[in-house]
Amino acid sequence: MDLKQIEYIVKIAETGSITKAAEQLFITQSALNQQLLKLEQQLGIKLFVRHKHDLTPTSAGQVYLEYGRNMLREKREAYNIIHDMAQSSLGDLRLTFSRERGIDMLVATYPQFHRRFPGITLRPHEMFVVDQLNWLSRGDTDLGVVTVTEKQKTPDLEFELIRREPMLLAIPRESPRAVDLARPGTPLEDLPYLPVDQCKDSPFVLMFPKSTMRQIIDRVLKEADYHPYVLFESASIRALLTMVKNNMACTIVSAGYYKYQDKIAYYRIPGDPYWEMCITYKKGAYLNKAMLYYKDLIHEYFQVKAPLITKK
Template sequence: MDLKQLEYIVKIAEENNITRAAEKLFITQSALNQQLLKLEKELGAPLFVRSRNNWHLTEAGEIYVDHAKRIMRLKKDAYSRIKDIIGAKEGKLTIGLTPERGTDMFAAIYPAFYKLYPHVKIEPLEMPVKQQQLEISRGQLDIGFLTLQDFQKTDDCYIPIGCEPIILAVPQAHPLAHKGGKLGEALPPIPLSALAADSFAIMQQGSTLREIYDRLTAEEGVEPNILLESRSCRTLFEMVAEGICCSVIPMSYAKPDAGVSFFALSPNPVWEVAASYKKGSYLSLAARELIALSAGYWSGRLTGQS
């Protein structure tokens, strides 16, 4: 079986377009099409339903691509295991990082990783949690570094790194601000229903933090006015610091002495900082070291914020 041919067919399926697939594979469209036609002749069945802008798999194609991905993963796992056995500290890791905090973490831990594994190339990809989970399931990410609650986990593997409280931030001018607490102290609890008449800045739909916020409001039967939706937790905090609205944020984004009062939410929601990888795949020694460095980073960050 030609492993390069497997890669070609999988790429066409991922791109749903032979032209884009050829560009990603750095070969001509003609050469890629010849490989596909050769394989389809060998199998005696078409693998794709062709159209100008959208190629999609036939039933036979679904079967072929599913098994092709398994074979490609087995090859990668076998190579990683052998390199670990012989002590060859080389290879490549493709990792997912959440925007802002994920890239901050990577910048902090990469120098230490590089000293240990200078010949392991890391390809960091910044993407939301849901996209990371999808790419992990497809075998496109070796590790995803993400934040979520148990109900948001997939069937893939998760290694706990730390837990972080989700807290309420209100402007200093808010009528309830004087009842709030400061970072580093036990925060006074408050239900979201106490702020049902307030405006909020919250994360956009599709994020794990937004799902947590939606669950909290649904459980309390309230619908606060949504003033702003953002992709950035830093933006949420800045909106509160500017006195514009309230927000629900992870504690690590909270800053002291910013004109903001903080409350613990009822019933004390937390989310897990975790590393995730495809179920059944091999986690190399380099990958494990990267996760260990991540755990050390978050241990300091979360302890310092609690």
Template structure:
């Protein structure tokens, strides 16, 4: 059994198309097809049901690909453990970053990581939390840096980094803004029911923050009008700062240098910032260092808001 052959079959299965798989593997389609036919002849059965635009695994193919991933993971972990034992600081880390905040964090911590592990190549991938969780479960991601609630956790491993409060932000022009507070001070508490008729800027459906927002509305039995849906928490805050609408967002996106009043909510919603990886898989020293740097980053970030 050749390890390259395992990689080939996995790529075809992931793309459901031999042409796209060949392009990603940097080999010709005919060469990849020959490898597939050779393997199928060896096994005595087809691994894929062929169609023009959509290949899919047969029952035998599903068994083969599932175990091919396990074999490659064992190989990877074996090399990682030996490299750590011999203090060989080389390799590759595929990490998942949430849009916006994840990339900002990575830009801040990477210089420190590079100083310690200059020969470890990092492949940062901007992905939603659910996309990261799927990639981790498939063995396609070494670490995911995610923000989520406990109910959203999968069976994979999670290392808590910190928790972050979700707060209400309203323009200073709002009639109730005088009741609000400023960052760095204990925030006054107020119910969203007082803002049931106000327009809100919210995250798009499918995001962790949108799930938190929808749960808050359901608990208060209200449905404020939605002015804007976006993928950017920074955009949410800017909309409030411009006096256009209200919003519920993580406290780290708030700025004291703005025309915004801040409130705590009675439910005291928070989300957890965590590092996630496949359960029972081996975390290299380089991976642990990256997580440590991420933890330091968020500890500084949160202390600045207190």
């Protein structure tokens, strides 16, 4: 199997498109399509089913991708070890993270990383947690910064805890349901409790149904036997909080988004539901010096530059 050809096929599978894959590989669409057709002719079987708007791997394609990804992962690991032995600052580091806070982290940590490892190309990807976990399991990325529940932790991955973030009920401070108000800046441990069903007759804005946070929220609502009217669903927690601070609805968010406290009243939820923020990578994978350094930068960022508001 030709490694360059494997990279082409993996990129087609990732993007689901010859056009998008060619753009990311910096080759022409025609050249990439010819590479795929040539390989399929050599193998005597189709690797992708061609739909109107995308391509999906066939059973044979899935076999090719599984073994091809393993070969690419072994190549990258070998190069990482050799670069460390040579004490060289070469190669790349592939990092995934979720929306919003991940971008903030990248902006804060990349300049320092680049100064320390100027020859390492950082390849960041913003994606949902479920996609991050799939990429990590396949070896398509080196490190991920994920927020997960215990049920989402798979045995093939390492989950290095950054911190635990409790879920908070957020309601407009002007709401008549905002009782026993905590002052802005109150540590999380000192926030009052408020059952979610105390917000009866108030609309809610929530994370989209397939998100990790929504899974936790749905469990909280089920345990409270409460079925709120959902005004709006979004992939952006900041959008939800903007609606709350404008007195439009209530929501549930993690303590990492404990902000806009002059406009929003926050409460702990009985039972103290939470998720874990972790640095995640393939179990048994070799972590080179650049990866170890970036792991330290991530820990430092969330502990020093973007900490939870807790008692010191």
